[in-house]
Amino acid sequence: MAHEDIRVKFGKRLRKLRAEHELKQRELAQKAGISLPYVQMLEAIKPKKRKNVTIVTLEKLASAFEMSLSELLDF
Secondary structure, eight states: OOOOOHHHHHHHHHHHHHHHHTTTHHHHHHTTTTOHHHHHHHHOSSSGGGOOOOOOHHHHHHTTTOOOHHHHHHO
């Protein structure tokens, strides 16, 4: 079994959480205080469009979902 890129795993987790919270990408970006293009790059499926996430952004996203960092990263 091939190892899935951690960025792909995180992008899937982010999309799942966003759907569970009924948020559009733009709404999540506003709530987390990050840009819409950055959210789009975090969720990107194509390797060339994927973006690495910083610890500061992880903290902002966790706060937007009202959860801890460990919950956010619980794939």
